[in-house]
Amino acid sequence: MRKLKTSFMKSLAFILITIIVISSCTSKPVKVESVDTVLTLVAKVRAGNMEQYCELLKEQLEQIGINLQIEVLSWSEYVTEIITTHNYDLISVSLYGSGDGAIDIADVVEMYSSDSPMNFFGYNTSIDYNATLGTGINQWFIDQGKRIIPAYSEERIQHYWDWEQYLMDDLLLCMPLFSYKNYIAHWAxxxxxxxxxxxxxxxxxxxxxxxxxxxxxxxxxxxxxxxxxxxxxxxxxxxxxxxxxxxxxMDPLVWYDADKTVWPHLAKSWGAINDTHIRIQLRKGIKWQPDPENLFLNETLTAEDVYFTFYSWKELSDEQLMYNWLEKMEIVDNYTIDFYIDGSIATPENEPYPPYLVQLNSPILPEHYLNQTQLIDGKTPDMNHSSWKHFSNHSFGTxxxxxxxxxxxxxxxxxxxxxxxxxxxxxxxxxxxxxxxxxxxxxxxxxxxxxxxxxxxxxxxxxxxxxxxxxxxxxxxxxxxxxxENFSVQNTYSLSISFFAFNLRSEREFIGNHEPCPLDPSITIGLAVRKAVAYAMNRTEMNQIVHEGEYEINHYPISRVFGIWCNPNIIKYSRDVSKARLYLLKAGLIENLTFPSYSISPKLDCHVLFLASSFVSFAVLIVALKRRKR
The missing domain is CATH 3.40.190 (D-Maltodextrin-Binding Protein; domain 2)
Known part of the structure; x- marks a missing residue:
C-alpha cells in the first residue's frame, strides 16, 4: 500500500513539474533556429506601430534566410532618408488623409509616378521601359489615366484596376499593410x-x-x-x-457617394462635347434660401450662379490652383453652361483633365447676392461690398x-x-x-x-x-x-494608408537588382526578392499581435475608401513560405527548396510540448490510480 501511495505521489509530482515547466516555456518561448542567411536587407522605420511591424517581419524573414537590419529614425533622419540618401531596402510609410471623399483616383496614384516628390520607391521609367509605349509601363498607366474620358467610365475604372494589378504583381513597389478606420458612437x-x-x-x-x-x-x-x-x-x-x-x-453640381460613385446633383446632367469641352445642364426650379438681409426673394438657380461660382473659385479663393484646368466658361442659356478644359499648360493644344469632377463637387454660390457690384473690369466681384461680410457670418444656399x-x-x-x-x-x-x-x-x-x-x-x-x-x-x-447597450458604434474606412516601400534604385544589391533571374529570365532578381519578402510577410500575425486582430489587411496600393476603384481580383500576398523560397531559388540565391532542419515555430512549440507532456502525465496518473485500486 505504501508503495502504491508513493507511486501515486511520484506521478502527481511529475504532472505538477510538467505544468511548471510548460508555464515557464509559454512565458519564455524557445527561439527558432533560423535558416542559413542568404542575404541581408536594411529596413528604416519610425518608432511606433511600424517599428513593431518591422520586428515581426525580421522574425518572419529569418525563416526563409533573409536577415533584416532595422534602423529606427528620428523625424529629421527619416525625411533626409527619403529625400536625399535613400540608403534602405525597405522603408515604412504612413500617409494620413481626411476629407469628405471628393478626390480623384489620378491624384492619389501620382505618388507612384517617376517624378513624384514622394518617390520612396526609386521608380524610374527605365525599370519597366516599353519601346512601343515610349515610356515605363507604370508611368504609361499613370499618364493615360489622366486622359480617359468620361472620368467614371467603365474604361477608366478598368484601366486603374489593370494598373493596380501590374503595380502589385509585375513591379511590386510596395507591400500594403492595413486599412485604417475611423470610429463614431451615437445613442442607440x-x-x-x-x-x-x-x-x-x-x-x-x-x-x-x-x-x-x-x-x-x-x-x-x-x-x-x-x-x-x-x-x-x-x-x-x-x-x-x-x-x-x-x-x-449649400449644394454642389455633382455628389460623391461613399463608394466614390459620382451622381448628378444640382446638375441634371453633364457630358463631353469633346475631350476638353463639357456641357452642364442644370435642374430647373431650384430655389435659393433667403439672404441674411432679405433683399432677394424667390431667386432660383441659374447658369449665372455656376459661372460666378467657378470664376470666384479660380480667381479669388484660397484654392485657386485646384481650378487651373478651367480655361474658360460660356453660358449657353439660363440652365446650360459650357466648360473648356486644359489639363496642361505645357502643350499648345488643350489637354483633357478627368479630375475636373472633383471640383464640380464645390458648393455653388449665390451670384445675385455676392455680385451686386464689381471692380473696374466689370467682371471681378467687389469683395468689399457689405454682402461679402454678411455672407462670411451667415451663408446660405440651396x-x-x-x-x-x-x-x-x-x-x-x-x-x-x-x-x-x-x-x-x-x-x-x-x-x-x-x-x-x-x-x-x-x-x-x-x-x-x-x-x-x-x-x-x-x-x-x-x-x-x-x-x-x-x-x-x-x-x-x-x-x-x-x-x-445605450450606444451604437460605427466605422468607416479612412483615406490613410500604410505600407513598406521597396527601394528599386540600382545601388541596392538585391531589392534593386534589375538583372534577369538565372532560373526565370521573365522576371528580375529584384522582383523575385521583393516577392519573396511579400510572401514571407505574415500580416495576419502582425495584426493579431499589434492590433489584437481588429485591423483589416489591405491588398491595394490605395486606400480601401476608394471603393469602386479597388480591383476586386488584385493579387493577394498571403503568407506562403514555400512560394517565398521558390522566388529565392529563381533568383539563384538558394540551391533548392528543401528546408534545413530547425525547431518548431516559437508560436507552436510550447503548445505541442504541452499537449504531448500532458498526455504522458495523465497516462501515468491513470495507471497509478488503477494500481492503487488493486
Whole structure:
C-alpha cells in the first residue's frame, strides 16, 4: 500500500513539474533556429506601430534566410532618408488623409509616378521601359489615366484596376499593410444614421426611437465640432465647423457617394462635347434660401450662379490652383453652361483633365447676392461690398438645412429648409438617381445643433451625459461604448494608408537588382526578392499581435475608401513560405527548396510540448490510480 501511495505521489509530482515547466516555456518561448542567411536587407522605420511591424517581419524573414537590419529614425533622419540618401531596402510609410471623399483616383496614384516628390520607391521609367509605349509601363498607366474620358467610365475604372494589378504583381513597389478606420458612437435610439454616407446623406433617413438621457427634443440632432472662427464663405473656410454647416446649407453640381460613385446633383446632367469641352445642364426650379438681409426673394438657380461660382473659385479663393484646368466658361442659356478644359499648360493644344469632377463637387454660390457690384473690369466681384461680410457670418444656399444662428465660440443652429428642392418630388422622378435609396424620404428631423468644443476637449463627457448625440471616438472608447447597450458604434474606412516601400534604385544589391533571374529570365532578381519578402510577410500575425486582430489587411496600393476603384481580383500576398523560397531559388540565391532542419515555430512549440507532456502525465496518473485500486 505504501508503495502504491508513493507511486501515486511520484506521478502527481511529475504532472505538477510538467505544468511548471510548460508555464515557464509559454512565458519564455524557445527561439527558432533560423535558416542559413542568404542575404541581408536594411529596413528604416519610425518608432511606433511600424517599428513593431518591422520586428515581426525580421522574425518572419529569418525563416526563409533573409536577415533584416532595422534602423529606427528620428523625424529629421527619416525625411533626409527619403529625400536625399535613400540608403534602405525597405522603408515604412504612413500617409494620413481626411476629407469628405471628393478626390480623384489620378491624384492619389501620382505618388507612384517617376517624378513624384514622394518617390520612396526609386521608380524610374527605365525599370519597366516599353519601346512601343515610349515610356515605363507604370508611368504609361499613370499618364493615360489622366486622359480617359468620361472620368467614371467603365474604361477608366478598368484601366486603374489593370494598373493596380501590374503595380502589385509585375513591379511590386510596395507591400500594403492595413486599412485604417475611423470610429463614431451615437445613442442607440438614433435610427437611420450611416457614418460612411455622412450627416447630409443620412438626414432623410434619420429618426429618433424614444428619448435618451438629457435629450431635449426628438426632432433635433445635436453634434459637436471644433472651430477657429473662420469664414462661412466656402472660398475661404478652413475649419470643421464651417465645413459641416456649408455641407448642409449649400449644394454642389455633382455628389460623391461613399463608394466614390459620382451622381448628378444640382446638375441634371453633364457630358463631353469633346475631350476638353463639357456641357452642364442644370435642374430647373431650384430655389435659393433667403439672404441674411432679405433683399432677394424667390431667386432660383441659374447658369449665372455656376459661372460666378467657378470664376470666384479660380480667381479669388484660397484654392485657386485646384481650378487651373478651367480655361474658360460660356453660358449657353439660363440652365446650360459650357466648360473648356486644359489639363496642361505645357502643350499648345488643350489637354483633357478627368479630375475636373472633383471640383464640380464645390458648393455653388449665390451670384445675385455676392455680385451686386464689381471692380473696374466689370467682371471681378467687389469683395468689399457689405454682402461679402454678411455672407462670411451667415451663408446660405440651396441645401436641406438653413442657418438660424452662428456662434463660432459656443454653438450654431440650423433648421429644415422647407422650400428645398430635395423635398420636391417632381424634381426627383429620375429613376437613375436612386434618390430614395441614397438620401431617404423621411425628413423627420427639423434642427441640427452644433456645440463647439474647447481646445483639448474630446466631447466624450458630453456624449456620455447625453448632451450630444454623436461623437468621434478612438479604439479605446470604441471598446467601451460597444459594450454599452445605450450606444451604437460605427466605422468607416479612412483615406490613410500604410505600407513598406521597396527601394528599386540600382545601388541596392538585391531589392534593386534589375538583372534577369538565372532560373526565370521573365522576371528580375529584384522582383523575385521583393516577392519573396511579400510572401514571407505574415500580416495576419502582425495584426493579431499589434492590433489584437481588429485591423483589416489591405491588398491595394490605395486606400480601401476608394471603393469602386479597388480591383476586386488584385493579387493577394498571403503568407506562403514555400512560394517565398521558390522566388529565392529563381533568383539563384538558394540551391533548392528543401528546408534545413530547425525547431518548431516559437508560436507552436510550447503548445505541442504541452499537449504531448500532458498526455504522458495523465497516462501515468491513470495507471497509478488503477494500481492503487488493486
Amino acid at each position: 435610439n438614433l435610427q437611420g444614421y450611416n457614418y460612411s454616407e455622412g450627416f447630409v446623406q443620412s438626414w432623410g433617413k434619420m429618426a429618433w426611437d424614444g428619448i435618451h438621457e438629457n435629450q431635449l427634443m426628438d426632432k433635433e440632432l445635436v453634434i459637436s465640432s471644433f472651430s477657429d472662427g473662420s469664414s462661412l464663405n466656402p472660398l475661404f473656410q478652413n475649419d470643421s465647423l464651417s465645413s459641416i454647416i456649408n455641407r448642409f446649407i 441645401g436641406i438645412l438653413q442657418l438660424e444662428s452662428y456662434q463660432p465660440n459656443s454653438e450654431s443652429l440650423l433648421s429644415l429648409n422647407n422650400d428645398c428642392w430635395k423635398l420636391n418630388e417632381t424634381l426627383l422622378t429620375d429613376p437613375e438617381l436612386e434618390w430614395e435609396r441614397r438620401f431617404g424620404n423621411q425628413w423627420v428631423l427639423e434642427d441640427l445643433r452644433i456645440k463647439v468644443l474647447n481646445p483639448g476637449q474630446t466631447g466624450f463627457g458630453l456624449f456620455e451625459d447625453g448632451h450630444i448625440d454623436l461623437v468621434n471616438i478612438n479604439t479605446e472608447k470604441r471598446n467601451e461604448y460597444a459594450e454599452n
